[in-house]
Amino acid sequence: MLENQIEGTKGSDKSLILSFIWIIFSVLYVLFINTINIFPSIYYIFSSILLFVFILGIIVSTKINISLSFGKFFWIMYSIVIIMGSFFSINQELSIKYLLSYLPLVVLMIFSENIPIQIFNFIVPSMVICTGVHVFMNLFFLIQPEKQINILMKLYTGKELMNAVNQTRASFLVGITSDIGQNAFHISLFMICMFALLLTKTNKIVSIISFLFGLVLLIGTTKRGLMAGLFASMIVIILIRSRKNIKRFFVYSVLLIFFILVGWYILNNLEITQVMIKKNIDYSGNILNGRQYIYASTLNAFNQHPFRGIGVNTTQIVSSGNDAHNIYLQVLAESGVVGFILFVTAITCGLVQGIKELLKAEKSKYETIIIFSVSYQVFFVVYGMSGNPFYNNSLLATYILCLMIVHIFKKKKDEDCSYD
Template structure:
């Protein structure tokens, strides 16, 4: 392949990644039609890109297997149309989920894209982080300079959150903002962890800044998911290097606890996620989630095999399920739950296995990408126990991009090995 063709392909893929990153991190600002068009356009561009380079497409057995599992998930969404009582919602939610899964399949199939994807996600996460801090430190300036550029319904939500001591940045929900910041934390922490030399003070300070912004959102679920994912990847990476898994996790807990206390002392408002654990809404620390779980189990008991159809829970109860297990059981039944569980576990086990292989082969440059993938998967599962990771499509998109990374890295490693042979 000529150098000019490689550059052209790289620019072509940059456009795709920029579209996907824009859709993921700024979807709340886009009209519904434009958002759907961007998602559909991304699929078309990826298909066209792969078609032009079909001779270079190499599908390994593991790639083929995960693609087949993914297609089974897509099939589950499609067949739910046959029995759903809320066809419009099922079509809409099914379209979003299936589109993201298809994008994942296409990313797995071809392209040297992982570095640019991580770069774009980090940049957009930083934007949300800085705007969150700006709204906290200079609220008047934020209201004067930033808010006029935002849609009215988003302005109203931002002002309401700020008046109650929570900071949603330029988003209309603190949970959205917390996730975008969490992506940056995962990327930066994975990079720091994978470094063979000690990290610079600048990187550690930057990580602290991201944590300050996360705490200002007041989202306890995101805080817990971040801490657990950070503990796990530190422990598993130490274990791979021959160290003590539990010892490393304990060290991370101590360091994070110290960091959190230091931040809270300097920024008292950052204690919101901690104090919310002590607050009870009508005696329920789960903020009403218990009733949602009971409702989901009741729906599941009525249609245990296939469920009620994708997207139906929110139609019946006016809110998301806030638990991936109960949502899958109530909407897609045992079939959907088992299929998605296989999907999660297969990707998780595969990524850890490839991280081990990558470290043993001495290619430490890619460790940070594997660690980011594992961190995102842990976050997805952990936060999924209290959040709407399937209804919040931006979370699913980041997860799909993250799980596609190890499959592409494996193909690139194999190609490099063959070339050297």
């Protein structure tokens, strides 16, 4: 019996080490490898690498846990629908490329309960460090703008370099990425981490100052959809945490108003934010920036194939090379009515379960990571109304990671009846 215990301990140690490697690799991928794309060959196979390391960790562990929640069930059903739909896709190559990234992530989520809970203590600090590098480089380029293009030329070539340089010369903030949207994602993720730390840690000054720096930079990217998602996530968390405490609600409301006023001041007094104002009146004053034409093309594709859809990741074929800039319309067109219902139900289940876990985790040592998970889920859902987070590897991988956080902490709560 003693030998079995020793072997079990060694297996747990190996599993812990491999899980730690997996978490670090996933964070690095989301925030660096996919962003800078120095290694484009792993763009579509990174999740397979993640899955390999993860399964290896399960093999050396002493036991395997699988629980099928409603959320997991609907993700599995949605996955089956888009796999079947890929056989009838209008472009099977595009559909298969997406499935190579998407399906391993779903498998990871299904087996998420096998990750040691200690590992999740590293997620927010890792995110802060990695996104902090992006934030620092953005601030550095504001001070030393002449050095940005030289650095970008060392990171990119071809179309990506041209895109990064053109956006930089047009006064958009791209940081060390090649696209303002990707840069805005990193800044938003940094701000979500700072907001979670602000609510749960005693040293709030650093979090407030860091958040304000992020706000300035996010405005500079001109990405209004990400701003909407960020502030929506903050409002949801504030409402949840202050539901029984009027004083806390007042304090959080004052804090939120303060951030809004600071943002308004920045918007009206910094030259760089005038780029955003100009963007809002482009396309003959249409705030949709021409997306109504993309929406019309996407809906037309849905009307042609309302039940089976046109195949995952193929909207760009019917909308002149563009994604739908609305994940709900795109899922509707690509996977049909059934796939759309399963998708919406799946993301709703994840968010509802996340909120339940947050209510249970208040004032516990795990509150920060669960606030991060719920905040990002709200951000993902809201930004999805005007962007493509479900079709971007970085944003999708982060979303799946947040679902995994919910599952692993639900398991701990069910087993221990407590987060302590």
